Amino acid sequence: MDKNINTLEDLEKAVSTDNALPLGNSNLVFGEGNPNADVIFIGEAPGYYEDLEGRPFVGRAGKLLDKLIDALGWRRDDVYITNIVKRRPPENRDPMPDEIAAYTPYLTKQVEIINPKIIVPLGRFAMNYFLPTAKISRDQGKLFWWKEKLVIPMYHPAAALRSGDVLKELESSFARLPVVVKKFEKFLEEKEPTSREEEKEQKEQKRLF
Ligand code: URA
Secondary structure: OOOOOOOHHHHHHHHHOOOOOOOOOOOOOOOEEOOOOOEEEEEOOOOHHHHHHOOOOOOHHHHHHHHHHHHOOOOHHHOEEEEOOOOOOHHHOOOOHHHHHHHHHHHHHHHHHHOOOEEEEEOHHHHHHHOOOOOHHHHOOOEEEEOOEEEOOEOOHHHHHHOHHHHHHHHHHHHOHHHHHHOHHHHHHHOOOOOHHHHHHOOOOEOOO
């Protein structure tokens, strides 16, 4: 990764011209929203409609994400929305480990540039990038530290479209977001310094509610 990349525009240019990236037959869906957002939502990979429009979360799962954001009194433009893999896998299959590995340096840089307070991975693929040993059914809605940012993994909205129980859990995890944003500075002050070893083991897992 070029060290001189400091803006989302430069980063998008770099992803779009990186011919070594897999899934090169589909369109780039880089991400969109407030470049100074407090909260970034990270999905898995674009689907059919996202590929067509070049925008993340614009299909059925995206409509649910919009509704969940609206319910907080926030607007989609207030937050930033992207995916771990930035091109559509064929037939909407799960992203492969090598595809995730190829795109994650760009995601890491994107998060670094936006510098949000809260990272919300939607579903297990994005979650396991930040929290490699976390399990979505066990850990969704919990708070974790990752590089001085809070990570709150949540169910993928597509899973919530298939199950009423998942939808309820997703809604209640979403409902905590405004409080977590508001209390972020306080949480940061109270954060105990941790060793690398501890971070590795994710011992900073916290239930704040
Ligand atoms: N599902 C995702 O994970 N991301 C999108 O952008 C759309 C659907």
